[in-house]
Amino acid sequence: xxxxxLLSRIQFAANISFHILFPTITIALGxxxxxxxxxxxxxxxxxxxxxxxxxxxxxxxxxxxxxxSGITMSFQFGTNWPGFMEKVGNIAGPLLAYEIMTxxxxxxxxxxxxxxxxxxxxxxxxxxxxxxxxxGTLMSTFWIIVLNSWMHTPQGFxxxxxxxxxxxxxxxxxxPSMPYRFTHMVLASFLTVSFLIAGVSAFRWLIGGRTEGVxxxxxxxxxxxxxxxxxxxxxxxxHGLNTKEFQPAKVAAMEGHWETGGNVPLILFALPDQEAxxxxxxxxxxxxxxxxxxxxxxxxxxxxxxxxxxxxxxLHPRVAPVFWSFRVMIxxxxxxxxxxxxxxxxxxxxxxxxxxLPKPVLYALVGMSFSGWLATLxxxxxxxxxRQPWLVQxxxxxxxxxxxxxAPMVLSTLIAYLVVYALxxxxxxxxIFYLARKMSRGEDIGTRIAPAPAAAPNAxxxx
Amino acid sequence: xxxxxxxxxWLPFVFAGLMGLSILIYVVLDGFDLGVGVxxxxxxEDEKDMMIATIGPFWDANETWLxxxxxxxxxAFPAAHGAILTALYLPVAIMLVGLILRxxxxxxxxxxxxxxxxxxxxAFFAGSLMTSLSQGFMLGMYIxxxxxxxxxxxxxxxxxxxxxxxxxxxxxxxxxxxxDGALQAKSVDWAKGGIWGLVLGIGLVSMATxxxxxxxxxxxxxxPEALLLSPLPILSALLVFALWWMLRRMPFTHDRVSxxxxxxxxxxxxxxxxGMAYSFYPYVVPEQLTIYEAASAPESLFIxxxxxxxxxxxxxxxxxxxxxxxxxxxxxxxxx
Ligand code: HDD
Ligand code: HEM
Ligand code: HEM
Numbered sequence: 001x002x003x004x005x006l007l008s009r010i011q012f013a014a015n016i017s018f019h020i021l022f023p024t025i026t027i028a029l030g031x032x033x034x035x036x037x038x039x040x041x042x043x044x045x046x047x048x049x050x051x052x053x054x055x056x057x058x059x060x061x062x063x064x065x066x067x068x069s070g071i072t073m074s075f076q077f078g079t080n081w082p083g084f085m086e087k088v089g090n091i092a093g094p095l096l097a098y099e100i101m102t103x104x105x106x107x108x109x110x111x112x113x114x115x116x117x118x119x120x121x122x123x124x125x126x127x128x129x130x131x132x133x134x135x136g137t138l139m140s141t142f143w144i145i146v147l148n149s150w151m152h153t154p155q156g157f158x159x160x161x162x163x164x165x166x167x168x169x170x171x172x173x174x175x176p177s178m179p180y181r182f183t184h185m186v187l188a189s190f191l192t193v194s195f196l197i198a199g200v201s202a203f204r205w206l207i208g209g210r211t212e213g214v215x216x217x218x219x220x221x222x223x224x225x226x227x228x229x230x231x232x233x234x235x236x237x238x239h240g241l242n243t244k245e246f247q248p249a250k251v252a253a254m255e256g257h258w259e260t261g262g263n264v265p266l267i268l269f270a271l272p273d274q275e276a277x278x279x280x281x282x283x284x285x286x287x288x289x290x291x292x293x294x295x296x297x298x299x300x301x302x303x304x305x306x307x308x309x310x311x312x313x314x315l316h317p318r319v320a321p322v323f324w325s326f327r328v329m330i331x332x333x334x335x336x337x338x339x340x341x342x343x344x345x346x347x348x349x350x351x352x353x354x355x356x357l358p359k360p361v362l363y364a365l366v367g368m369s370f371s372g373w374l375a376t377l378x379x380x381x382x383x384x385x386x387r388q389p390w391l392v393q394x395x396x397x398x399x400x401x402x403x404x405x406x407a408p409m410v411l412s413t414l415i416a417y418l419v420v421y422a423l424x425x426x427x428x429x430x431x432i433f434y435l436a437r438k439m440s441r442g443e444d445i446g447t448r449i450a451p452a453p454a455a456a457p458n459a460x461x462x463x
Numbered sequence: 464x465x466x467x468x469x470x471x472x473w474l475p476f477v478f479a480g481l482m483g484l485s486i487l488i489y490v491v492l493d494g495f496d497l498g499v500g501v502x503x504x505x506x507x508e509d510e511k512d513m514m515i516a517t518i519g520p521f522w523d524a525n526e527t528w529l530x531x532x533x534x535x536x537x538x539a540f541p542a543a544h545g546a547i548l549t550a551l552y553l554p555v556a557i558m559l560v561g562l563i564l565r566x567x568x569x570x571x572x573x574x575x576x577x578x579x580x581x582x583x584x585x586a587f588f589a590g591s592l593m594t595s596l597s598q599g600f601m602l603g604m605y606i607x608x609x610x611x612x613x614x615x616x617x618x619x620x621x622x623x624x625x626x627x628x629x630x631x632x633x634x635x636x637x638x639x640x641x642x643d644g645a646l647q648a649k650s651v652d653w654a655k656g657g658i659w660g661l662v663l664g665i666g667l668v669s670m671a672t673x674x675x676x677x678x679x680x681x682x683x684x685x686x687p688e689a690l691l692l693s694p695l696p697i698l699s700a701l702l703v704f705a706l707w708w709m710l711r712r713m714p715f716t717h718d719r720v721s722x723x724x725x726x727x728x729x730x731x732x733x734x735x736x737x738g739m740a741y742s743f744y745p746y747v748v749p750e751q752l753t754i755y756e757a758a759s760a761p762e763s764l765f766i767x768x769x770x771x772x773x774x775x776x777x778x779x780x781x782x783x784x785x786x787x788x789x790x791x792x793x794x795x796x797x798x799x
Contacts, residue, residue: 061570067523068566072559074530077537079552082545085537090763093538097767100527100534101774108527109781112520113788120788165760403549413556420560424567431574 003407005399008080011414013384017377018421019073022066024376027141027186028193029059030134032220037127050213051220054439055197058432060115065428067108072417080410083401088164088392091157091172092147099143107136138186145185149178151392152383153246164395176246180239181383187232188379190224191336192372197221198343199369200436202362205354209440215354219347222365225340233333237292243386244293247393249307249316250386254326255289256319260303264289268327272319317388321381328378332371339364370429474765475758478539479747481771482532487736489528491633491729496522498634500565500591501627502653503584510646511584515569517641520789522569524782526562536747539764540757543747550609554597561593592627599626606672608749618671625664632657633732636724639713647721651713654724658710662703665735669696672742676750679742692741699734702727 033056040048074096077085085092113121113129121129156171157164166172201218244251256267256279265284272279290299307316343365346356391398496518506514537544548555564586572583603619604611635653638646673680682688706727714721745753758764 057574061567061574064523064567064570067526068563071526071530071562074533074537075548075555075559078533078544078548079555082549085541085544089538089541090760093541093759094763094766094770096534097538098770100531101770101778104527104530105524105774105778105781108524109778109785111523112785116520117788163760166763166766169766403545403552405549405552409552413553416556416560420563424563427567427571427575431571434576435574 004405004410005402007407007410007414008402008405009398011410011417012076012080014414014417014421015069015072015076017380018417018425019066019069020376020380021373021425022062022069023137023141024189024192024372025062025196026059026066027137027189029055029062030130030137031190032193032197033059034127034130034134035220037130041123041127045212047212047216050211051217054213054435055217056115057435058196058200060111061428061431063107063111065424080403080405081401082403083396084391087162087396087400091150091164091166094166094169095143095147095150095172099140099147103136103139103143106139107133110136141185141189142182145182146173146175146178149181150175152181152387153177154392154395159395177239177242180235180242184232184235184239184379187228187235188372188376190228191232192376194221194225194228194340195336195365195368195372196370198225198340198365199367200432202357202365203369203433204436204440206359206362206366207437207440209436218354222340222343222347225336226344229333229337229340233337236333241293247387248302249304250322250383251293252302252304252307253317253319253322253386254382255293255301256323257289257301257303258305260306261300264293264299264301266292270323272323274314274319317386322386325378325381325385329375329382332375332378336368336371336375339368470761470765471755471758474761474768475539475754477768478535478758478764479744479754481775482535482539483736483740485528485532485535487733489525489532490736491732492521492525492528494630494732495633495637495725496525497565497591497595498630498632499638500587500634501595501631502634502638502650503588503591505653506646506649510649513642513646514638515572517638519569520785522566524785526566538767539759540747540752540754541759543752543754543757546748546752547605547609550611551601551604554600554604558594558597558601561590561597563590565590565594595627595630596623599623602626602668605749606668607675608751621667622664625660625667628657628660629664629732632661633725633728636728640722640725643714643721647714651710654706655710658703658706661731665699665731668735669738672739678750682742692738695734695738699731702731702734706731 033052036048036052036055039045040052110129110132113126114133117129118126150172153176154164155175156166156168158167159165197217198221201214201221204214205218240251240254255264256270256272257264258278264287266288267279267284269281269283270279271281287297290301291297293299293301304316304319308314339361343357343361346358346361347353349356387393389397389399391401499514499518503511503514533544536547568583568587568590572580572587575583600619600623603622604615606622607615607618632654635650635657638650639654642650673683683692706724709724709727713724743749745755747754747757
């Protein structure tokens with residue numbers, strides 16, 4: 001049973017980590033495409049259409065990856081975590097149902113028109129379809145984040161015979177951590193897309209594909225990132241304060257403090273040792289953690305030792321993974337801030353635009369193409385591992401939910417998924433840069449998915 | 464709520480109906496695009512592009528009906544959802560890998576470098592085949608009561624093959640409708656071949672189901688039910704005959720009624736599905752758990768139902784819109 005639990009957790013983590021990569025791109029890219037489309041409608045300039053045409057392909061590809069991995073997600077609950085729905089299904093169920101009904105169908109149906117309908121419907125219908133797809137992805141995010149946040153800060157329910165029953169849907173949907181988590185996730189998505197667009201455009205620029213389309217895409221992305229990154233830091237700080245109120249053990253693990261006390265330093269580096277209950281090689285900035293968490297220089301911060309029961313049972317999550325993933329996220333965020341501000345400054349200086357960017361900056365942008373993925377995954381690992389051993393904070397533990405499937409069976413499916421994911425991820429990244437290279441050589445990058453039939457007498461005309 | 468009678472009775476019934484409806488829509492819609500994938504190896508390279516063009520704008524929405532069906536099972540009958548999916552753990556995993564492969568192959572085959580295209584075509588075929596086979600296998604296991612025995616597994620292997628044939632049949636009728644010329648002629652041949660497999664498959668399932676359970680046997684072969692149910696087999700036989708007759712003569716002049724085989728094939732699915740639903744009602748886990756025992760709390764079901772009443776018609780409306788925008792013979796799929 002223990003092995004099944006561990007393997008199921010690894011499998012779930014692998015599946016959702018793979019899934020989230022693609023929604024993170026599509027949530028924001030849909031809106032960016034809408035922006036390109038509207039700018040084109042307004043100005044009639046081809047460069048906006050050029051940018052739209054390139055990125056709509058990446059969008060289509062990402063969307064397909066998101067959909068198929070999402071379908072896997074919806075089966076996981078039943079195959080691996082049947083206890084989850086049996087206990088909290090009355091709350092999780094309606095939320096998932098609303099996601100499917102209000103978001104998935106909207107996206108899926110209008111995606112066809114958005115991708116292939118350009119010549120079949122009037123321009124405004126096409127723009128409208130683009131809007132509806134973008135709106136649909138945001139709705140998906142909303143409902144799934146509502147559910148996830150409810151699992152962290154459950155409200156509005158009562159337990160009857162060991163099963164959760166909803167008492168107040170408003171409290172369930174607008175649970176305390178939802179607004180922060182939703183905003184933080186949507187911003188994360190926009191940042192991920194900004195750096196992806198900036199990175200791929202910088203790549204095209206470097207290899208000589210200096211078209212107007214590349215120029216506008218690069219500028220939009222870098223300025224967008226420079227504007228959003230400070231907002232993200234602000235929202236992240238608020239999110240942390242919210243967590244401190246509702247899940248103090250998680251924050252203690254993120255900070256890596258063992259003893260409760262005042263004048264707490266912000267730890268930049270340490271190797272937390274759960275057995276010895278202390279940090280090795282600690283490097284910190286005096287008093288900063290107190291200030292961040294309480295907004296007073298000598299504020300008292302709760303330590304991990306407060307979360308050990310009388311009998312020695314540990315009631316906080318494993319410290320090292322939470323501590324480290326949190327630092328990876330913050331580190332990536334700081335790098336994003338510095339790079340986007342530096343690049344914006346160079347482009348604005350004497351209005352030199354993209355020409356103002358020296359090669360090292362362009363290389364750095366290429367290197368940061370997928371930094372959004374790194375920060376997003378690190379953020380989710382902080383959040384989710386930080387909630388353990390709970391699955392629904394204070395209501396049910398992860399161990400209670402697991403299915404009674406033999407461990408070797410879970411292991412075999414886990415291996416199969418990992419192999420498929422590794423292949424697909426490589427193919428995905430490869431194809432993005434392949435398209436970028438092809439485009440820079442001025443080749444047609446296949447606006448067609450499939451050519452016209454040889455003879456189609458009663459086909460409806462293309463225009 | 465009591466003005467509507469007892470909500471613990473009618474709500475599960477309504478949700479079983481909704482779930483049945485989405486499964487039915489799923490097997491017809493994703494049935495045809497999975498079928499097109501299964502037929503891939505029989506087509507020439509250039510015909511493959513055309514076949515993709517017939518399903519390109521639709522496949523994503525088609526698969527969403529599966530998400531809705533599983534979603535409804537999950538939200539309305541949580542206990543059954545766990546029981547069914549853990550029992551079918553391996554076939555579900557194979558199906559998911561299949562769905563992943565075919566879903567991404569759509570995109571990759573058009574974007575990857577030309578030499579890789581063959582590879583993605585193969586992935587598309589393999590994914591479609593894995594999906595169809597595992598769905599057929601799950602159908603068989605479900606009929607046999609979800610018990611892993613040798614006999615049941617053997618029976619399920621048969622249903623796996625027959626459902627795959629069924630999907631390729633409906634896929635072929637879809638291609639007949641959406642194409643013309645050589646490819647259309649070829650699809651007529653595919654459909655002609657598939658129809659016998661289909662008849663065999665439906666026959667096998669219809670015979671096996673009553674034999675597995677005396678309860679189901681009694682439901683079908685007692686008076687007056689037998690009389691009331693007789694239209695089902697009779698209509699199905701007529702449909703098969705009509706299909707056989709039509710396919711031997713297609714394509715008609717000016718390609719008239721090219722949609723008719725697809726419509727007839729879909730109706731045949733509907734008949735088969737009604738028969739199955741009648742057999743298994745009121746059980747959601749065969750012979751173990753009824754829909755009334757497995758249902759979620761009425762308050763939660765009610766919340767979902769209110770949404771469904773608004774949203775489902777909207778979904779149907781814009782699904783019709785999408786099929787209207789892409790009506791007629793398939794043409795080149797392009798992004799601009
Ligand atoms: C591009 C992605 C990205 C970036 C640059 C940041 N984050 Fe983040 N962070 C996320 C992406 C993310 C996320 C993936 O979206 C998470 C996981 C769950 C959530 O709601 O957001 C998250 C979680 C998360 C949490 C944990 C919430 C919990 O306890 O449940 C905190 C406290 C922060 N973030 C704070 C920050 C701060 C102060 C940042 C400033 C540098 C920051 N994040 C940058
Ligand atoms: C999208 C980004 C997400 C990522 C990367 C992520 C990651 C993870 C990880 C790494 C774990 C394992 C924690 C551990 O076992 O130590 C986990 C647990 C879990 N998460 Fe998330 N999560 C995400 C979002 C969600 C959402 C939206 C939901 C619910 C709707 C969810 C539901 C769960 C459940 C049910 C578990 C328990 C299973 C387990 O412990 O592995 N997660 N998640
Ligand atoms: C346990 C958690 C999750 C489940 C069960 C799940 C399920 C699904 C399913 C079934 C789809 C395909 C929909 C279709 O057929 O069109 C999908 C797509 C999507 N999901 Fe998830 N998902 C989960 C987590 C998340 C998270 C954490 C996010 C974002 C924060 C997210 C955002 C999206 C978006 C935007 C799509 C649209 C398709 C795309 O962009 O690729 N999902 N999800």
